[in-house]
Amino acid sequence: MINKNIIDHYDSGIELNRLNVGTSELERVRTQEIILRYLHKTPSRILDVGAGSGFYSFWLSDLGYEVHLLDPVSKHVQYARKYAMGSHKRFPLSLLEKPSTWNMILNTSTSF
Helix, strand or coil: CCCHHHHHHHHCCCCCCHHHCCCHHHHHHHHHHHHHHHCCCCCCEEEEECCCCCHHHHHHHHCCCEEEEECCCHHHHHHHHHHHHHCCCCCCECCCCCCCCCCEEECCCCCC
C-alpha cells in the first residue's frame, strides 16, 4: 500500500508537466540520454514502472517501442489515456498489467 501523502501529492497534478519547466528540463534530457544508452533496438516491449503521466512512455512510443505504462496513481493513468486519445497515438496503457516478457523495465520514479 502506498502512503496516502504520496498519493495526495501526485493527485494534486503538480507533477504533470514538471519535466518541461525549469531545472527539471535537465533531469529530462539526462534521463533520456541514459535510457537511450541501454535501449534494445525496436521492436521491443518496455514496461515503464512508476511512469507517472507517461512522459517517458510517450517519448519511447514515438521512437517505435511498444510501451506499457504502470503507475499506482490512477490520476496519472487517466491523464496518460486522455493524452494518448487526444494525440491519436496507438499506445498500450495498463494499470498493474503484467505481460510475460519484456525487453526493458524502466523506473524513473523513486517515490515508492
